[in-house]
Amino acid sequence: MDTRTHELVIAQSRAKYNEGYMPGFGNDFETEAVEGALPIGQNSPQRCPYGLYAEQLSGTPFTAPRASNERTWLYRMRPTVQHFAQMTRIELPDFRSAPTAGESGLPLAPMRWDPAPVPEDAGSWLAGMRTIATGGDVLTQTGYAIHTYAVTEGMDTEVFYNADGEMLVVPEVGALRFFTEMGVIDIAPGEIAVLPRGLKYKVLLNGDARCRGYVCENYGGAFSVPERGPIGANCLANPRDFLTPVAAYEWKDGVRHGLTVKWCGQFHRCEIDHSPLDVVAWHGNYAPYKYNLRHYSPVGPIRNDHADPSIFTVLTAPSGEPGTANIDFVIFPPRWLVAENSFRPPWYHMNVMSEFMGLIEGVYDAKPEGFVPGGMSIHNMMLPHGPDAEAFYKASLKHLEPEKLDNTLAFMFETRFPQQLTKYAAGLPTLQASYPDVWTPLRNHFDPTRRDWTGE
Numbered sequence: 037m038d039t040r041t042h043e044l045v046i047a048q049s050r051a052k053y054n055e056g057y058m059p060g061f062g063n064d065f066e067t068e069a070v071e072g073a074l075p076i077g078q079n080s081p082q083r084c085p086y087g088l089y090a091e092q093l094s095g096t097p098f099t100a101p102r103a104s105n106e107r108t109w110l111y112r113m114r115p116t117v118q119h120f121a122q123m124t125r126i127e128l129p130d131f132r133s134a135p136t137a138g139e140s141g142l143p144l145a146p147m148r149w150d151p152a153p154v155p156e157d158a159g160s161w162l163a164g165m166r167t168i169a170t171g172g173d174v175l176t177q178t179g180y181a182i183h184t185y186a187v188t189e190g191m192d193t194e195v196f197y198n199a200d201g202e203m204l205v206v207p208e209v210g211a212l213r214f215f216t217e218m219g220v221i222d223i224a225p226g227e228i229a230v231l232p233r234g235l236k237y238k239v240l241l242n243g244d245a246r247c248r249g250y251v252c253e254n255y256g257g258a259f260s261v262p263e264r265g266p267i268g269a270n271c272l273a274n275p276r277d278f279l280t281p282v283a284a285y286e287w288k289d290g291v292r293h294g295l296t297v298k299w300c301g302q303f304h305r306c307e308i309d310h311s312p313l314d315v316v317a318w319h320g321n322y323a324p325y326k327y328n329l330r331h332y333s334p335v336g337p338i339r340n341d342h343a344d345p346s347i348f349t350v351l352t353a354p355s356g357e358p359g360t361a362n363i364d365f366v367i368f369p370p371r372w373l374v375a376e377n378s379f380r381p382p383w384y385h386m387n388v389m390s391e392f393m394g395l396i397e398g399v400y401d402a403k404p405e406g407f408v409p410g411g412m413s414i415h416n417m418m419l420p421h422g423p424d425a426e427a428f429y430k431a432s433l434k435h436l437e438p439e440k441l442d443n444t445l446a447f448m449f450e451t452r453f454p455q456q457l458t459k460y461a462a463g464l465p466t467l468q469a470s471y472p473d474v475w476t477p478l479r480n481h482f483d484p485t486r487r488d489w490t491g492e
Contacts, residue, residue: 166186229327291309295307381431
C-alpha cells in the first residue's frame with residue numbers, strides 16, 4: 037500500500053468515527069444538507085440559494101467582544117416569524133424556574149435521595165421534567181435550575197425552545213435523540229449534550245423504552261471549557277473531543293406541530309401547520325454540541341495530598357466575578373490514585389460554593405453506601421460535608437499503594453448560589469431522612485500523649 041492510499045484509508049476511518057458531527061469547541065462551523073445552500077462571501081444575499089430565508093440567531097449582544105461573541109446564520113425554509121401563531125399560556129407545574137426560596141419547608145441539612153423510578157407513563161421531555169433546586173433569578177439572567185427527567189415517549193410533532201437558558205443534559209438511563217434546528221445529536225449514559233438558549237428541538241427515544249437523567253439549566257454566561265492555567269495546553273476536556281452536528285432538516289408541510297416556549301419562567305404554546313426544524317444550512321459558532329465523558333483526561337497529585345475538585349471541571353459558566361462560576365460541571369471519572377502518605381478521598385470541608393451531585397454509574401469513593409446511580413445529593417453553601425465514616429476509616433488505615441478507581445462516574449453541578457430546594461424535591465419519598473447518620477460513627481481519637489494515631 038503506497039503512502040497516499042494509506043493516508044486516504046486513515047481519513048475515511050476518522051470520518052466514520054465522527055459521522056454526522058464536526059469536532060471542536062467554539063469553532064466557527066459551516067455545514068449544508070443540500071450542496072450550494074450556503075451563500076459564499078456574505079451572510080444575507082438579496083436572494084438566498086434554493087429560495088431559503090437567511091436568519092441570524094444571536095447568543096450574545098451584537099457588541100460582545102469578538103472572543104466571546106456568539107451567533108449563527110441559518111438558511112431555512114421559513115423564517116421563525118412564521119413558526120409562531122397565537123400563543124396560549126400552559127402550565128408545567130413541576131418544571132420550575134428560580135427563585136424557589138423557602139418553599140420546601142425543610143430545615144437546613146445535607147440532603148441525599150435514592151433514584152426515583154421511571155413511571156411507565158412518564159411521557160415526553162417536557163412532561164417528565166422535575167425541578168429539584170434553583171438559585172439566582174431567571175428574570176435577571178443569573179443562576180440556574182437543576183432538574184431530573186424521565187422520558188417514555190418521543191415528541192414527534194412537538195417542538196420546544198428555552199429562551200431562559202442553555203440546557204446541559206446528563207443521561208443516566210437510556211439513549212436520547214435531540215433533533216435540533218442545526219442537526220441531530222444522539223447521547224447515551226456517559227455522554228452529555230448542551231443545547232443553547234433559543235434553539236428549537238424535539239427529543240426522541242433512541243432505542244430505549246425509558247430514559248432518566250439530569251439537566252442543568254444555565255441562566256448565566258454560556259458554558260465554556262475552563263482555563264488550564266499552569267496545567268498548560270493539554271488534558272482535562274480537550275476541544276477536539278466536542279462534537280457539533282452537521283445540518284439536517286425536516287420538510288413537513290401540512291403536518292400540525294406544537295411549539296412550546298419557555299420564557300421568563302412561563303410556558304407558552306401555539307400550533308402551526310409545518311415543522312420548524314427546517315434549517316437546510318448554517319454557519320457560525322452558536323450551536324449545540326455533545327461530549328463523551330470517557331474522553332476526559334484527568335490530572336491529579338502524583339506525590340502527596342488531594343487536589344481541589346476544580347481539576348475535574350469539564351465546563352464552566354462564568355459570573356461577573358473572576359474565578360467564581362455561575363455554575364461548573366465537574367466529573368469524577370475512573371483514575372489512578374498514587375499520592376503518598378495522604379488521605380486520598382475528598383476532605384471534610386465547608387465551602388462558599390454549593391454542590392449538587394449525581395451518579396451515572398458505579399460507586400463514588402467518598403460515599404460507598406447509600407449513593408447509587410440515579411441518586412443525587414445537595415451540600416449547600418457553608419454546610420459541612422465529606423467522606424462518610426466507612427470511607428474515612430478505610431482510607432485512613434489502609435496500606436497505600438497505587439490504586440485504580442474504576443467502575444465510577446459521578447458528576448457535580450457546583451455554583452456560587454445557594455441551592456433552593458423545590459417543594460417537589462422535598463416531598464420525594466426517595467429523600468433519605470437518615471442521610472446525616474453516615475457521619476455518626478466518626479469518633480474522637482485525640483490523645484495528647486501519642487502523636488502517631490494507629491487506628492486503635
